[in-house]
Each structure stands twice: as C-alpha cells, then as structure tokens.
Amino acid sequence: MTRSSPERASVEPFRHVGLFYRDEIEHTSLCAAFLREALALGDPAMVAVPGGGEAIRARLGDDAGGVVFADMAVAGRNPGRIIPSVLLAFAHAHPGRRVWIIGEPIWKGRTELEYPACAAHEALINAAFAGREATILCPYDVTALEEHALADAERTHPILQDAASTWPSPGYTDPVETAALFDEPLPAPPPHAASHTFNGTGGLPGVRAFLADCGAAAGLDERRVGDLLIAMNELATNTAEYTCGPGTVTVWLEDGTLVCQLDDSGLLTDPLAGRIPPPDHTTRGRGLVIVNELADLVRIHHRPSGTSVRLHFDLARTYQGTTGYQP
Structure with missing residues (x-):
C-alpha cells in the first residue's frame, strides 16, 4: 500500500x-x-x-x-x-x-x-x-x-x-x-412483551394510551413519557397514513431501558430518512428526525414484508431537553 x-x-x-x-x-x-x-x-x-x-x-x-x-x-x-x-x-x-x-x-x-x-x-x-x-x-x-x-x-x-x-x-x-450491510435483523422481543395492534388514524389514541401506561409503569418521569409518546406517535402516524395494513406496537423492559418496537408493512426506501432535516418552511418530513432526537437509540430493520423500528429509552436518564448541538 x-x-x-x-x-x-x-x-x-x-x-x-x-x-x-x-x-x-x-x-x-x-x-x-x-x-x-x-x-x-x-x-x-x-x-x-x-x-x-x-x-x-x-x-x-x-x-x-x-x-x-x-x-x-x-x-x-x-x-x-x-x-x-x-x-x-x-x-x-x-x-x-x-x-x-x-x-x-x-x-x-x-x-x-x-x-x-x-x-x-x-x-x-x-x-x-x-x-x-x-x-x-x-x-x-x-x-x-x-x-x-x-x-x-x-x-x-x-x-x-x-x-x-x-x-x-x-x-x-x-x-x-x-x-x-448494517441493517441487521433485530433480536426477537421477549415472550412477556406487551403488544397493541392498531389500524388507521382512528387507532392512534389507543396507541398513545397504551404507551402512556407502559411508560408510567416502567418508571419514566413525566417529561420522558412525553418524549416516548411524541416519538412513537410519529411512527404510528406514518403507519396509519402510508400503509394499507395494521401496525403493531410491542413494549418491554431490557437492561435498564424501555424498548418500544413498531412493525408494519411499510417500506422505508430513503437511506437518509431521519438524518436530513427538511427546510424550515416545510411542515412534513420531520417524523424520523424527531424520533432520532428523542430516543436514546433507534434501530431500523427492513424486512421483506415491511419495516421494524425499535426505540430505546434509558430509564435512568431524566429529561434533559435538546441533546444536539446548539448554535
């Protein structure tokens, strides 16, 4: 060389x-x-x-x-x-x-x-x-x-x-x-994980209620429960608006984190989705950017029949506001 x-x-x-x-x-x-x-x-x-x-x-x-x-x-x-x-x-x-x-x-x-x-x-x-x-x-x-x-x-x-x-x-x-190459299959949720299936925008209130109960039961503080609800609502709204089938939210505790996974039949084709913020004047296209900002870890796996998005929320971290660079 x-x-x-x-x-x-x-x-x-x-x-x-x-x-x-x-x-x-x-x-x-x-x-x-x-x-x-x-x-x-x-x-x-x-x-x-x-x-x-x-x-x-x-x-x-x-x-x-x-x-x-x-x-x-x-x-x-x-x-x-x-x-x-x-x-x-x-x-x-x-x-x-x-x-x-x-x-x-x-x-x-x-x-x-x-x-x-x-x-x-x-x-x-x-x-x-x-x-x-x-x-x-x-x-x-x-x-x-x-x-x-x-x-x-x-x-x-x-x-x-x-x-x-x-x-x-x-x-x-x-x-x-x-x-x-790093789009690896996610480990299967544990057998004791709680799940909730929804269909269409009419099912979104039920998703939020389910997640609020799970977040509070896990011990997340009020602001972090808010982060959880905002992030997962963004994902669930995309499922409701852009896929023709139901979505399933699965929640469990793992190594000091609350893990939330959404599975649907949607196909996420843009490799930079969630990494390039849209122009300030644009009102749409911010969902995955918001998700990345609020969760402590985001893993996305593209399945042959759809997409799995898994979010981790650290139970030990309290609300700290925006975590990125502030000019």
Missing part, C-alpha cells in the same frame, strides 16, 4: 478522515493539530468526543476559545441523532464556510446493540455531506476497539490517517451500500 503525505489534498470539497490513534497522547495531539489548522484558516471548528474533549481543550490552551465542544456520549447517544443534530446543525450555523469537525461516534463503551447504528452512521456521513465544504475527522482507538470496527472504518472513510501519514482508504465503498 502506498501512503501519501499528510498534505495530500482531496479533489472533493468534503473530506471524511478516519484517524487511527494508539493512546491518549496521540489522540489529543492529533486532534489539536487538526483544530489548529482550522483556526489558522479562520474556519469554524467543533469537537464532539466522549466526555467532551477536556484533554483536547487543555492541549489547545488559549486557542480553545475558538472551538465548540460537545460530549458525544450525550449528543450522540443515539447515533441517528449525530448527522442532523450535531454535524449538520453546526454546518448550518456557518453557511457559506468550510466547517472542521472532530466526531468520535465509536468508542470502547459502545454496546453490540448500538454498534450497527454507529457504523451505518459513519457510512451515511459521506452521503449526507457529499458536495459540502466540510472536513470531518473520526478518531478510532486501535488498542481498544475490535478488529471488525477498524475494518469497518476503512469501508466508511475515504481517507485514513495515523500519527505518521495520511492515505486513501483501500476499503472504502459506496456509502449507501455499506450502510445497508
């Missing part, structure tokens, strides 16, 4: 770089160098890493004042939230300018349940930002992450970097096709 120098320029306005680092010192120094390059050009810069990037802030010193910091473990708890509520929100806050963003969506603390959504997110960044003036650097800890995560990073990033050099990724492939 022939590696190019770090100065190798991309022919595309968008650069998506997978950064392989070995320890905290490399992570901090390489991220700080990336940010200083942005600041030297007068471009807006952002850091979204687990914990909020305090070590990077310290490394930057006085330069840190020109950088926006966010805790990816909060803002990106649900990987489906990162593109609309973190990356695009920051880009839209700086129209007509190149943005530089460090985003670390995959770290050792991510669960096997979260991982497919994280990897699909990394692939879809390339589709969401195609043609945009942006540089996004995604750090990967090569000593802590499993080999499959590093191999997937090669598939989802056109450019790779380590402490020594930068090179074109030999494994990079079409982002939509790559994201589809």
Whole structure:
C-alpha cells in the first residue's frame, strides 16, 4: 500500500478522515493539530468526543476559545441523532464556510446493540455531506476497539490517517451500500412483551394510551413519557397514513431501558430518512428526525414484508431537553 503525505489534498470539497490513534497522547495531539489548522484558516471548528474533549481543550490552551465542544456520549447517544443534530446543525450555523469537525461516534463503551447504528452512521456521513465544504475527522482507538470496527472504518472513510501519514482508504465503498450491510435483523422481543395492534388514524389514541401506561409503569418521569409518546406517535402516524395494513406496537423492559418496537408493512426506501432535516418552511418530513432526537437509540430493520423500528429509552436518564448541538 502506498501512503501519501499528510498534505495530500482531496479533489472533493468534503473530506471524511478516519484517524487511527494508539493512546491518549496521540489522540489529543492529533486532534489539536487538526483544530489548529482550522483556526489558522479562520474556519469554524467543533469537537464532539466522549466526555467532551477536556484533554483536547487543555492541549489547545488559549486557542480553545475558538472551538465548540460537545460530549458525544450525550449528543450522540443515539447515533441517528449525530448527522442532523450535531454535524449538520453546526454546518448550518456557518453557511457559506468550510466547517472542521472532530466526531468520535465509536468508542470502547459502545454496546453490540448500538454498534450497527454507529457504523451505518459513519457510512451515511459521506452521503449526507457529499458536495459540502466540510472536513470531518473520526478518531478510532486501535488498542481498544475490535478488529471488525477498524475494518469497518476503512469501508466508511475515504481517507485514513495515523500519527505518521495520511492515505486513501483501500476499503472504502459506496456509502449507501455499506450502510445497508448494517441493517441487521433485530433480536426477537421477549415472550412477556406487551403488544397493541392498531389500524388507521382512528387507532392512534389507543396507541398513545397504551404507551402512556407502559411508560408510567416502567418508571419514566413525566417529561420522558412525553418524549416516548411524541416519538412513537410519529411512527404510528406514518403507519396509519402510508400503509394499507395494521401496525403493531410491542413494549418491554431490557437492561435498564424501555424498548418500544413498531412493525408494519411499510417500506422505508430513503437511506437518509431521519438524518436530513427538511427546510424550515416545510411542515412534513420531520417524523424520523424527531424520533432520532428523542430516543436514546433507534434501530431500523427492513424486512421483506415491511419495516421494524425499535426505540430505546434509558430509564435512568431524566429529561434533559435538546441533546444536539446548539448554535
């Protein structure tokens, strides 16, 4: 494999770089160098890493004042939230300018349940930002992450970097096709799960009543029950309006979370659904964006006969308001 120098320029306005680092010192120094390059050009810069990037802030010193910091473990708890509520929100806050963003969506603390959504997110960044003036650097800890995560990073990033050099990724492939590889079947709900079947818009009040009872019984606080009802009502409304068959809502408790799944006969064909907010003047098309914003994890599986959407609500997290980047 022939590696190019770090100065190798991309022919595309968008650069998506997978950064392989070995320890905290490399992570901090390489991220700080990336940010200083942005600041030297007068471009807006952002850091979204687990914990909020305090070590990077310290490394930057006085330069840190020109950088926006966010805790990816909060803002990106649900990987489906990162593109609309973190990356695009920051880009839209700086129209007509190149943005530089460090985003670390995959770290050792991510669960096997979260991982497919994280990897699909990394692939879809390339589709969401195609043609945009942006540089996004995604750090990967090569000593802590499993080999499959590093191999997937090669598939989802056109450019790779380590402490020594930068090179074109030999494994990079079409982002939509790559994201589809992580559309994995969901584990079956447990036998004790409660379920409710509805049909048409007339069944929506019954869905909301069923979910309100389930949320309260699980111990969600009042505002989080509200999040649950808004998110699931968006999904159920889509089922009622756009499919010709019934929908089924299934609810259960699992590892400290309330899990809600909606199964219907609808086919979700847009791979970026829920990740690209519609224009401000548009009143429709926000359903999955809202769902991604409110739930702690969203998994979507396309079945041959329809779609399953599974939402997780952490029982330990109280209402905290908007979790994304706020300009």
